[in-house]
Amino acid sequence: MPQLLKGSCQCGAVSFELQSHTPAPYQRCYCSICRKTGGGSGYAVNLSGLADSLNVQGQASIGVYNAKMPGGTFSNAKRHFCKCCGNELWLFDTRWPELIHPLASIIDSDLPKPPCLVHLMLEFKPAWVTAEIAPDDQVFQGYPEKSIEDWHKDQGLWVD
Ligand SMILES: [Zn+2]
Numbered sequence: 001m002p003q004l005l006k007g008s009c010q011c012g013a014v015s016f017e018l019q020s021h022t023p024a025p026y027q028r029c030y031c032s033i034c035r036k037t038g039g040g041s042g043y044a045v046n047l048s049g050l051a052d053s054l055n056v057q058g059q060a061s062i063g064v065y066n067a068k069m070p071g072g073t074f075s076n077a078k079r080h081f082c083k084c085c086g087n088e089l090w091l092f093d094t095r096w097p098e099l100i101h102p103l104a105s106i107i108d109s110d111l112p113k114p115p116c117l118v119h120l121m122l123e124f125k126p127a128w129v130t131a132e133i134a135p136d137d138q139v140f141q142g143y144p145e146k147s148i149e150d151w152h153k154d155q156g157l158w159v160d
Contacts, residue, residue, distance in 0.1 A: 003159045005049055006109040007102055011085035013061035018100055020049035021159050022152040025104035026114035027144070030129065031121035033067045037079055038088035038103050042129030043119075045104035046091065047111075048148045054100055058082075062089065112157065120144050 002019035009015075025045045029035075034044035056062070063083045067075040077093040090102040104111060116136035123141040125131060133139060144151075152158040 001159075002050065002053075004109065005047065005102065005107050005111075007089070007107045009061075009082035009085050009087035009089060009106060011082065011087075013084040014056065014058040014082045014087075014089060016054060016056045016089070016102075018049040018051075018055065018102070019053040020047065022048045022148045022157075023159060024112050024114040024152060024155070024157050026116070026151065026155075027118050027120060027148070028131075029121050030119070030125040030131070032124050033075065034121075035124070035126075037065070037067065037081075038105070042125065043131075044088075046101045047104050047107065049100050049102060051092070051098050051100045114157075115155065118144050118146075118151065 002021045003023045004017055005020050005023060006017045025047060027046055028043040029046060030043045035042060038044045061083050063081050065079045065081060069075055076095060077091050079091050080089045081087060087106055088103055089106060090100050092100055118138045119131050119133060120140045120143060122139060
């Protein structure tokens with residue numbers, strides 16, 4: 001059975017659950033979009049779950065934001081947020097329609113502690129943010145080499 005992730009926004013207007021084969025919060029994304037919309041500590045930790053298992057309470061309170069990109073275009077990724085408290089909830093990208101990417105910071109159920117981390121989009125890290133990189137961590141200026149699925153399988157953390 002995949003792991004059930006339960007999450008909610010700060011004000012409680014939105015709560016949700018979904019199943020995940022890949023529940024380890026191992027990715028720290030320092031890109032300016034994640035950092036500004038959902039990662040005030042200098043990075044955001046994005047998870048991955050199964051879109052067709054998503055069950056939402058409070059749908060009417062959810063807004064969707066397509067981030068503005070350099071040059072004035074807009075990202076494919078639909079960032080869902082609570083219109084009441086402003087919490088970013090999850091990201092959905094039509095390029096990967098089978099997946100939902102909730103932020104680890106709004107998950108209320110227990111998540112496995114990852115044995116090592118992947119730091120990505122370091123090219124966009126501001127100088128004030130210290131990337132705390134442990135010896136076993138991997139570092140990428142842009143996107144990482146492995147998908148979330150492959151990383152979990154390599155680490156023996158895939159939840160079948
Ligand atoms: Zn809220």
